Every structure is written in C-alpha cells, then in structure tokens.
Amino acid sequence: MSLFSMRRESGPGLFLRSMTLLTAILIVLPTFVVIPASFTAGETFQFPPQEWSLRWYENFFTSRMWLSSLLQSLQIASFTAVLATVLGVSAAIGLTRIPRRTGAVLKLFFSLPLTVPSVVIGIAIYAVFLKWHLAGTLSGLVLAHTALAIPFVITTVAASLTGYDNTLDLASSSLGAGGITTLLRIKIPLLAPGVISGFLFAFVSSFDEFVVALFLQTPRLRTLPVQMYNSIALDMDPTISAASSVIVVATTITFLLVSLRAGNKF
Amino acid sequence: MMKKHSIKISNATRYYPGAAKPAIDDVSLDIAPGEFMTFLGPSGSGKTTLLSIIAGFVTLSAGSVEIDGQDITNLKPHKRDLGVVFQQYALFPHMTVSQNVAYPLRQRGVSKAEIEKKVRHVLDLVQLGDFAHRLPRQLSGGQQQRVALARAVVYEPRALLLDEPLGALDKRLRDRLQLEIARMHRELGMTFVFVTHDQEEALTLSDRIAVFNNGRIVQIGTPTELYQRPNSLFVARFLGESTVMEGPNQGTSIIVRPEHISLKGLANNCSEGELSKPARITDIAFAGAHLKVGLAFAGGAIGSSLITAGNPLSFQRGEEVLAVWNRENQHAVANENVAADSAAG
Numbered sequence: 001m002s003l004f005s006m007r008r009e010s011g012p013g014l015f016l017r018s019m020t021l022l023t024a025i026l027i028v029l030p031t032f033v034v035i036p037a038s039f040t041a042g043e044t045f046q047f048p049p050q051e052w053s054l055r056w057y058e059n060f061f062t063s064r065m066w067l068s069s070l071l072q073s074l075q076i077a078s079f080t081a082v083l084a085t086v087l088g089v090s091a092a093i094g095l096t097r098i099p100r101r102t103g104a105v106l107k108l109f110f111s112l113p114l115t116v117p118s119v120v121i122g123i124a125i126y127a128v129f130l131k132w133h134l135a136g137t138l139s140g141l142v143l144a145h146t147a148l149a150i151p152f153v154i155t156t157v158a159a160s161l162t163g164y165d166n167t168l169d170l171a172s173s174s175l176g177a178g179g180i181t182t183l184l185r186i187k188i189p190l191l192a193p194g195v196i197s198g199f200l201f202a203f204v205s206s207f208d209e210f211v212v213a214l215f216l217q218t219p220r221l222r223t224l225p226v227q228m229y230n231s232i233a234l235d236m237d238p239t240i241s242a243a244s245s246v247i248v249v250a251t252t253i254t255f256l257l258v259s260l261r262a263g264n265k266f
Numbered sequence: 267m268m269k270k271h272s273i274k275i276s277n278a279t280r281y282y283p284g285a286a287k288p289a290i291d292d293v294s295l296d297i298a299p300g301e302f303m304t305f306l307g308p309s310g311s312g313k314t315t316l317l318s319i320i321a322g323f324v325t326l327s328a329g330s331v332e333i334d335g336q337d338i339t340n341l342k343p344h345k346r347d348l349g350v351v352f353q354q355y356a357l358f359p360h361m362t363v364s365q366n367v368a369y370p371l372r373q374r375g376v377s378k379a380e381i382e383k384k385v386r387h388v389l390d391l392v393q394l395g396d397f398a399h400r401l402p403r404q405l406s407g408g409q410q411q412r413v414a415l416a417r418a419v420v421y422e423p424r425a426l427l428l429d430e431p432l433g434a435l436d437k438r439l440r441d442r443l444q445l446e447i448a449r450m451h452r453e454l455g456m457t458f459v460f461v462t463h464d465q466e467e468a469l470t471l472s473d474r475i476a477v478f479n480n481g482r483i484v485q486i487g488t489p490t491e492l493y494q495r496p497n498s499l500f501v502a503r504f505l506g507e508s509t510v511m512e513g514p515n516q517g518t519s520i521i522v523r524p525e526h527i528s529l530k531g532l533a534n535n536c537s538e539g540e541l542s543k544p545a546r547i548t549d550i551a552f553a554g555a556h557l558k559v560g561l562a563f564a565g566g567a568i569g570s571s572l573i574t575a576g577n578p579l580s581f582q583r584g585e586e587v588l589a590v591w592n593r594e595n596q597h598a599v600a601n602e603n604v605a606a607d608s609a610a611g
Contacts, residue, residue, distance in 0.1 A: 170323050171356035173343040174427075175417065176373035185369075189360050 088153025160194030509569025
C-alpha cells in the first residue's frame with residue numbers, strides 16, 4: 001500500500017477537521033436557533049422555547065398576508081428562473097462563438113450584477129422603473145431579478161461548455177440535422193447538468209432577494225423576505241421564525257438537488 | 267451496391283481572417299465516382315481545409331464545389347447528404363451505439379422498422395452487433411471509430427469524407443481499421459475522400475493520392491505513379507525515402523529509392539547501364555525482412571539502401587563502399603519545393 005492511500009484512509013488532520021467544524025457551526029448555528037424558535041408555544045420570540053407547538057406555522061399558513069407573500073415569491077422566482085435560464089444559456093453559447101477578447105469583456109459585463117452593491121442596483125432599478133412604470137409590478141420585479149440571476153446561469157452553463165466538444169455540432173449537421181435540431185437533441189441535453197444547476201441557482205437567488213424587492217414593493221406586491229422585514233419593523237412575533245424556516249427548507253432542498261445533479265455527470 | 271457520385275472542385279480558394287496566405291489556394295480537382303481519393307500532406311498544408319469545404323463546414327472565398335454536376339457551394343452541411351468521420355470519433359456521448367447510428371436516419375424521417383433493420387445491418391458490417399446498447403464511453407477507441415463509420419454510411423450518403431480517422435489510434439489498431447476501411451470501400455462502392463499525413467496509409471488505401479503543400483496540390487496520381495515518378499523533391503521526400511543527389515542541371519536533383527541501391531566493395535566495377543558512387547556506411551538497422559543501410563556520400567548527400575535480410579551483409583559500419591544503381595531507376599526532379607519542404611518539416 002502506498003503512502004498516499006494510507007494517509008487518505010486516516011482522513012483529514014485534526015486542524016482541518018476542527019476548522020471545518022468551526023465553519024459549519026458558524027454557518028449553521030443561526031438556523032439551529034431559528035428553526036426550534038419557530039416551534040414555540042409562547043407569545044413572544046423565545047430561544048430555547050419552553051413549550052412546543054405548531055401555532056406559528058398555523059398562523060403563517062392561514063394568514064392571507066403571509067401566504068400571498070409566499071406565493072408571490074414562488075411565482076416571481078419561477079418566472080425569473082425560466083427567463084434567466086433561456087437568456088443565460090443563449091448568452092453562454094453566444095459567448096463561445098465570438099472572438100475571444102470580445103467574449104471576455106462581455107462576460108465581465110454580464111457578471112456586473114454580482115459585483116455592484118445591491119443597494120446601488122436597487123436605487124438604479126427603482127429610479128428607472130418609476131419612469132417606465134414598472135415599479136411595483138410583478139413583471140418589473142421579475143425583470144430585475146432576471147438581470148441579477150443571469151450571471152449564475154452563464155457561469156454554470158459556461159463551465160459545462162468548456163468540456164463540450166464542438167465537433168459534435170459538425171457531426172450532427174453532417175448527419176442531416178439543422179441548427180435547431182442539433183441544439184435541442186445534442187447540445188442542450190449534454191449541457192443539461194449546467195442548465196439545471198443554473199435554473200436552480202436563479203430560482204434561489206430570486207427567492208432570497210431582498211434589497212431590490214424592498215425598493216419595488218407596494219402593499220400588493222410584497223415578496224416573503226420583504227414581508228418578513230416589514231413584520232419585524234411592526235412587531236416581532238414568532239411567525240417570522242416560521243417564515244424563516246420555510247425559506248431555509250426551500251433553499252436547502254434546491255441546493256440538495258443541485259449537488260445531486262452535479263454528482264450524476266456524463 | 268449503391269449509386270456512385272463524383273465530386274468536382276473548381277478554383278477553390280479560402281482565406282482565413284488575419285492570415286496573409288490562403289489556407290487553400292486556387293485548387294481544382296476531380297474525384298471520380300466510387301474512387302478512393304486521399305489528401306496527403308504535412309499539417310497546415312490545406313488538406314483538412316479542403317475536406318471541410320467539401321463537407322460544408324468551411325465556406326469558400328472563391329471557387330465552387332459540385333456533386334454530380336450539381337453546385338453545392340452554398341448548401342448548408344446538413345443538406346449535402348455526405349458522411350463525415352472525424353479523428354476524435356465525435357459520437358454523441360448521451361446516446362447508445364444504436365441511437366447514434368439511428369440519428370441520421372431519424373433526421374431523414376425513415377420509419378421505425380426500417381431504422382431498426384438498417385442499424386442492425388450496418389452494425390454487423392462493422393462487427394459491433396453485440397454492442398448496440400452500450401454507450402460510446404464503454405467502448406475502446408477502435409470500436410468507437412467503427413461506430414462512427416457505421417453512423418456515417420448507414421444513410422447511404424453520396425460520399426464518405428474521413429478526416430484522419432486513424433490518427434487517434436495506436437499502431438496495431440490503426441492497421442486493423444485500415445483494412446476495415448478498405449473493405450468497406452470495396453463492399454459499399456462509395457466515393458471515399460480520406461485525409462491523412464501518414465504516407466503509408468495513403469499508399470496502402472488509395473486509388474489516387476493528391477499531395478498537398480502550402481495550400482496547393484503539388485501532384486496527383488496513383489500511389490505507384492507518385493512513388494516512381496514524383497514531380498518534385500517535396501513529393502519524393504514525402505512519399506517514401508530516397509537518396510538525393512545533385513542533378514545535371516541547375517535546380518534539379520537526382521533521386522534513387524533505397525530498394526534500387528545495392529552495395530559493392532570499392533574494388534568492383536559497374537556493369538552495363540549501372541551507375542555508382544562511393545559512400546560510407548553510417549549505420550545498419552535490422553528491420554525484419556530488410557536491412558536498412560544508411561549511406562553518406564562525398565559532397566554531403568545522404569541516402570539509404572534496402573537489402574534483403576536473407577543475404578548476409580559483408581560490410582560494417584564506417585566502411586567505404588560503392589553504391590550501385592541502374593540508370594533507369596534514377597529519377598530527375600525539380601527542386602522548387604525544397605524551401606517549402608523544410609518549412610513544413
């Protein structure tokens with residue numbers, strides 16, 4: 001047995017283990033506070049709860065205000081994910097077909113939403129959308145979230161594209177398939193892992209987004225994060241931890257799907 | 267046996283953006299119906315570009331391509347009805363072997379029963395009938411290339427274009443697949459256009475060979491013609507080995523193939539019709555059926571002699587000998603391509 005495999009069998013060293021544990025605790029601990037706190041039977045926010053109940057979930061899922069926020073968030077995230085995936089996949093494929101230097105500049109441009117502070121983006125979009133009469137509309141918020149989500153799709157699809165053999169396109173056309181058929185039967189299926197990850201990332205990025213949604217809110221258009229913020233500002237009741245738990249569970253499931261897909265490559 | 271088709275290329279020229287010289291420079295060529303035509307040349311000589319032009323992957327800057335007299339210069343690749351085999355197989359990794367082979371038939375709206383029949387038949391032709399349900403990654407390189415061959419002929423295209431199809435395989439597999447390609451050409455009777463930089467492959471397989479250099483065809487002919495009567499030093503050096511000596515006129519050289527040079531002791535005389543030149547033996551290599559003897563002539567020319575291994579060689583390395591050949595086996599060629607030759611090497 002070689003030295004390498006022997007080391008691997010004993011696993012990572014003590015230092016690496018404790019750092020990993022520490023990081024995990026830092027990231028996960030707040031969740032451990034929020035989720036148990038949402039099961040409290042008390043009238044106020046408690047941790048740890050003295051008595052347990054599902055009353056705040058009942059409150060969440062029977063309140064019209066909370067439910068409509070949740071549904072709006074899901075709706076906006078779904079539209080955003082679809083739109084960002086279509087645009088992001090097109091952009092990523094397009095980037096491989098133009099001169100390298102132009103492509104690099106464009107890629108940087110497309111990733112601007114990741115680097116510009118979200119408050120700046122929020123103010124900018126708010127100002128422009130007021131003029132365009134898009135502020136406070138569902139389609140406006142979808143458009144804004146799409147712009148923010150496109151970089152995620154481009155990044156994941158571009159990663160799949162680097163491993164893509166362009167000869168396959170030539171082969172497909174020589175065998176009698178037109179451009180659209182080649183795209184649908186060869187290219188997209190082979191890029192599927194990247195496309196699906198991009199779709200899920202886009203969904204979550206919209207579902208979680210707060211700043212732009214705050215700028216564009218109206219009493220009738222309030223995503224879940226904005227609704228949570230507003231309810232904290234008014235009065236803090238444990239429904240908010242129920243809402244948080246819903247978000248945590250939704251995003252966790254999404255990312256589980258992403259990593260399961262990633263482990264199942266061609 | 268299927269209908270055979272001719273390909274005609276007229277004054278084909280292709281410039282790539284930013285390149286000073288065209289990749290293909292005013293090339294005209296007729297490929298006869300059912301012919302096995304090989305494009306041979308060093309990398310960058312334009313042979314693959316011309317194949318891509320026939321396939322429709324590369325458009326022409328000037329000139330035209332015709333099949334059976336029909337102009338296809340501006341036809342998209344998927345409408346040309348040609349088969350293409352690539353060096354790296356280019357099988358669709360998410361489809362099984364039979365799905366890969368069925369793909370071109372599905373594009374043509376062939377019925378399900380007919381597809382099944384044709385796929386089974388062509389997979390038997392390449393002896394991969396038992397592998398129909400495997401994925402490409404579960405096959406060896408040679409098997410994958412055979413699937414690619416099956417996929418490229420199953421719809422009976424007008425011609426089969428092969429771009430260095432054996433380039434990614436090891437020597438033993440290459441030889442086997444070479445035979446298989448020759449057999450397919452015989453059995454299908456299709457027009458084959460084959461690109462390679464391997465002279466041995468070209469000599470073995472082809473009806474005719476077009477030798478490419480610097481974006482032009484420098485000579486075209488049967489393997490025997492090219493080997494026995496090369497029209498330039500470039501062709502002589504690219505196809506087979508030869509001893510090259512200064513020619514009688516300015517700008518020409520004399521070439522003699524190694525199998526035509528025999529060795530004698532310095533004391534011997536030439537017979538009638540024989541020519542000779544003293545040389546020093548630089549090395550002796552055993553190559554199975556032959557001994558290959560390296561020779562260095564006075565004046566700097568180098569060459570070689572091929573001697574049947576049955577006869578014991580009475581000379582040793584370093585010894586001075588007389589290289590002897592028949593006058594009719596020597597050949598004068600123009601030097602014009604010498605510069606291009608060394609640039610390509």
